[in-house]
Amino acid sequence: MAWIYLFVASVFEIAWTFSLRFMDVSELKKVQWRAAFNHWSPWAIVGPFAGYIVFGLGNIYFFSLAMKEIPASTALAVWMGTALIGVKLAEMIFLKAPFEWQQFFFMGLILVGIVGLKKMA
Template identity: 35%
Template sequence: MAWIYLVIASFGEIFGVMSINLYLRKKSYSWLAMIIFTFGSGFVFLSLAMRDIPLGTAYAVWTGLGAVGAVLIGIIFFKESAGWKRMLFLVCIIAGAVGLKVLG
């Protein structure tokens, strides 16, 4: 169950970063509230995951999944570039997260 909590926590980070981007475009209290809610829920689920997953592994996987998700959100919704070098390094982040899970 801890790994499911960790994935949910990563979504909190992904949508939190997306909310920041949307807030910067349309400064409204609703987007500000969304930032607080998404990051807050992400931290709650991260803390639940860290009951069973070591700190270093949980944090590395959480930030890795969050980074990959944020880049993909940027590419899909905000028309950011999707060059091959960028994709290569995303694969490296994913490989690192998988490696920590397998070896941890």
């Protein structure tokens, strides 16, 4: 179950990273909170900030559950490697970021390391 928690924590980390990308603190300061409940437009500004909080808390919660059964160094390496690969894949799929074949090679090396660490734990 700890490995599932670690995977869920990685998914939350990926979502948290993209909430940071789309968050604009200067625009958040300008939101008229009384009018926010009458119109949908402020929620496009508030949404990434809310995601930042929710995804960050979810990430910490599930990562802490995973670390109760997985050694900290292994959990951290797998969590970060999975999140890095997830962020890169999400950028390529959803944001149409360019990619190079060398990136796939090195992401494959990260995956090999993750599998190796999982087998040793």
